Amino acid sequence: MSQTVDRALSILPLLAEGPADLGQVADRLGVHKSTALRLLRTLHEHGMVYRQSDQRYRLGARLISLAQEAMENLDIREIAHPHLVRLNESCGHTVHLAVYEEDEVLYIDKVESRYPVRMYSRIGKPVAITVAAVAKLLLADLPEHERRALADKLDYPMYTSRSTPNAPAFLRELDKVREQGWATDLGGHEESINCVAAPIRGADGKVVAAMSLSAPNVVVTADELLTLLPLVRRTADEISGEYSGKNPAKDPV
Amino acid sequence: MSQTVDRALSILPLLAEGPADLGQVADRLGVHKSTALRLLRTLHEHGMVYRQSDQRYRLGARLISLAQEAMENLDIREIAHPHLVRLNESCGHTVHLAVYEEDEVLYIDKVESRYPVRMYSRIGKPVAITVAAVAKLLLADLPEHERRALADKLDYPMYTSRSTPNAPAFLRELDKVREQGWATDLGGHEESINCVAAPIRGADGKVVAAMSLSAPNVVVTADELLTLLPLVRRTADEISGEYSGKNPAKDPV
DNA sequence: ATGAACATTGCAGATAACGCAACACTCCAG
DNA sequence: CTGGAGTGTTGCGTTATCTGCAATGTTCAT
Numbered sequence: 001m002s003q004t005v006d007r008a009l010s011i012l013p014l015l016a017e018g019p020a021d022l023g024q025v026a027d028r029l030g031v032h033k034s035t036a037l038r039l040l041r042t043l044h045e046h047g048m049v050y051r052q053s054d055q056r057y058r059l060g061a062r063l064i065s066l067a068q069e070a071m072e073n074l075d076i077r078e079i080a081h082p083h084l085v086r087l088n089e090s091c092g093h094t095v096h097l098a099v100y101e102e103d104e105v106l107y108i109d110k111v112e113s114r115y116p117v118r119m120y121s122r123i124g125k126p127v128a129i130t131v132a133a134v135a136k137l138l139l140a141d142l143p144e145h146e147r148r149a150l151a152d153k154l155d156y157p158m159y160t161s162r163s164t165p166n167a168p169a170f171l172r173e174l175d176k177v178r179e180q181g182w183a184t185d186l187g188g189h190e191e192s193i194n195c196v197a198a199p200i201r202g203a204d205g206k207v208v209a210a211m212s213l214s215a216p217n218v219v220v221t222a223d224e225l226l227t228l229l230p231l232v233r234r235t236a237d238e239i240s241g242e243y244s245g246k247n248p249a250k251d252p253v
Numbered sequence: 254m255s256q257t258v259d260r261a262l263s264i265l266p267l268l269a270e271g272p273a274d275l276g277q278v279a280d281r282l283g284v285h286k287s288t289a290l291r292l293l294r295t296l297h298e299h300g301m302v303y304r305q306s307d308q309r310y311r312l313g314a315r316l317i318s319l320a321q322e323a324m325e326n327l328d329i330r331e332i333a334h335p336h337l338v339r340l341n342e343s344c345g346h347t348v349h350l351a352v353y354e355e356d357e358v359l360y361i362d363k364v365e366s367r368y369p370v371r372m373y374s375r376i377g378k379p380v381a382i383t384v385a386a387v388a389k390l391l392l393a394d395l396p397e398h399e400r401r402a403l404a405d406k407l408d409y410p411m412y413t414s415r416s417t418p419n420a421p422a423f424l425r426e427l428d429k430v431r432e433q434g435w436a437t438d439l440g441g442h443e444e445s446i447n448c449v450a451a452p453i454r455g456a457d458g459k460v461v462a463a464m465s466l467s468a469p470n471v472v473v474t475a476d477e478l479l480t481l482l483p484l485v486r487r488t489a490d491e492i493s494g495e496y497s498g499k500n501p502a503k504d505p506v
Numbered sequence: 507a508t509g510a511a512c513a514t515t516g517c518a519g520a521t522a523a524c525g526c527a528a529c530a531c532t533c534c535a536g
Numbered sequence: 537c538t539g540g541a542g543t544g545t546t547g548c549g550t551t552a553t554c555t556g557c558a559a560t561g562t563t564c565a566t
Contacts (some may be wrong), residue, residue, distance in 0.1 A: 001291045001294045001295045001298070001552085002257055002291050002292060002294075002295040002554075003523085003525065003552090003553065003554090004255055004257040004258055004262070004522090004524095004553080004554085005258050005261040005292060005295040005296070006258055006295050006298070006299075008255070008258040008261070008262075009296070009299040009301065010294070010299075012299075012319055013319065016322040016323060016326070017317055018326060021482065021543080021544090022543080022544060022545095023542090023543075023544090031524085031525085032524070032525045032526075033525095033543095033544080033545090034524080034526080034544095034545080035523075035525070036523060037544075038255050038523080038524090039258060040254060040256050040257050041254045041255075042254045042258040042262070043258070043262070045254070045259070046263075046265075047355055047357075048262065050355065052356055055543085055544075058326075058353070059319065059320075059322070059323035060323075060354065061325055061327075061352075061354040061355060061357050061359050061379075062355075062357070063316070063319060063320050064320040064323055064359060064361075064377045065357065065377060065378065065379050066265055066266065066269050066312065066316060066320070067316050067317040067319070067320030067321070067373060067377060068320070068376075068377035068378050069269040069312070070269060070311070070312035070313075070316060070317055071317060072375075073269070073271060073312075074309075099314075100298055101303055101313065101314040102313070102314060102315075104300075104314045104315070104318065106314050106317060106318065108317075112365065119319075120493065122321060122325075123321075123376075124317045124318060124320060124321040124377075125321050126314075126318050144338040149518070151438070165557070169488060179432075197429040217264065233499075248324075253556085255522085255523070256521090256523085256554090257522080257523080257553090257554070257555095271515065274512080274513090275512075275513060275514095276511090276513090279515075284556085285555070285556045286512090286513080286514090286556095287513095287514080287515085287555075287556065287557085288554080288555060288556070290514070291554080291555090293533070308512085308563095355552080391511075434562075
């Protein structure tokens with residue numbers, strides 16, 4: 001809607017790919033250098049971009065701290081955290097908390113495994129939306145048309161031979177997940193890593209977040225991990241209860 | 254420089270304080286509601302803000318994932334990480350990596366303590382700049398006038414009785430730190446937590462990052478922690494070597 | 507139903523953003 | 537030392553773009 005702001009914001013993802021100089025930014029935006037300069041200056045004043053000693057621009061520190069605040073203010077995150085920690089203490093595996101927002105699923109909290117072999121992931125990172133157990137739960141709860149539209153729009157990278165191959169398969173999987181009320185990812189993202197996940201619901205029954213337990217094959221087999229499912233579901237339900245009790249009319253992320 | 258962008262960006266820190274509706278945003282920006290609406294719409298299109306079901310605006314997921322990318326692209330972070338992990342393995346304490354950028358010091362990496370009692374901190378969070386050991390190292394390396402200007406501008410909250418009380422004391426501490434080449438924070442932020450830190454330097458000798466070891470009193474005394482200083486300094490020097498070898502002409506964050 | 511509070515749209519005027527072109531700077535090569 | 541190429545930067549006139557207003561929708565609660 002606002003051309004200037006639109007252009008300025010378009011600079012950010014561009015810089016996320018790596019540092020760029022004024023000319024490169026101007027070219028990729030399709031504007032005159034002087035225009036790009038003014039935009040970058042404004043972004044700079046707000047700390048959203050940083051100028052390195054070689055004059056090139058990078059994303060700035062304020063961006064990082066803003067994102068940090070954004071996450072710390074999430075209600076579910078705060079409520080869920082102690083439960084996640086407790087779950088981790090009782091089984092030792094990696095625990096994740098994720099939310100859905102506008103076509104993306106993000107990890108917003110994580111408790112690291114107590115085993116030496118750990119799964120790679122990072123808070124704030126978008127998850128592999130077509131295979132992650134938490135993503136399945138979050139997307140399965142979307143209204144029919146939205147779910148369909150999103151499924152069509154997605155790419156289906158074959159991380160492994162067990163990755164979800166295409167939209168129809170994904171939609172079928174989502175139906176199954178919605179019905180059973182929990183989800184798994186058995187080697188669909190990383191060959192040797194399995195996850196089981198359960199939904200966290202608000203007072204109106206809508207899924208506001210999802211949590212998962214992840215562990216590599218070398219630590220526990222998929223079957224063994226599945227025996228922990230009831231524990232995960234119980235934890236998720238506890239969080240749901242607390243969330244809907246305390247925040248009757250609020251929305252996630 | 255660009256009024257529209259300036260206003261749009263001003264919305265973000267405002268929303269970081271918590272969700273707000275259109276009217277509140279317009280008021281705090283000092284613009285008409287329709288103007289605020291257009292700005293918010295543009296931010297929304299870019300995923301920088303999210304609209305909750307109660308119509309209020311929040312910071313959005315794209316902001317979080319952008320910040321994530323910003324951090325993952327930091328060269329020092331990547332180089333330093335394995336060293337930090339190794340240091341953690343050899344002593345078990347919490348390891349932090351931090352950089353300075355435009356009046357802020359941010360943690361950009363962290364390896365959690367292996368002891369049950371842990372220090373609270375989060376990657377991406379601005380550190381307590383007047384007391385943190387890593388902050389002292391990063392600021393001590395600034396040019397005289399910049400350091401002075403910054404020191405005057407800062408607040409000096411008394412987190413504990415041992416916090417840095419004011420600008421002159423801080424500048425004196427920075428001088429000491431610069432001279433000795435390492436820094437400590439002995440209960441200046443949290444009464445029971447001590448840190449020792451060492452600088453990471455680029456090829457030109459400038460401090461590009463700082464790393465620290467933190468541990469609560471209940472785990473090790475300050476004196477015991479200080480015995481680990483040589484190990485921390487050695488690790489920092491290794492990182493410096495690798496950084497300046499591989500990236501001769503590049504700048505941190 | 508009725509109104510209050512809020513979000514949204516269309517519009518005309520005016521500001522503020524645009525691109526241009528000229529200028530400064532740095533870094534090499536000759 | 538000098539020229540030239542590749543940058544980043546500045547001033548300015550034009551016009552597109554943003555703005556604030558006022559009217560219209562929308563969503564609640566009474």
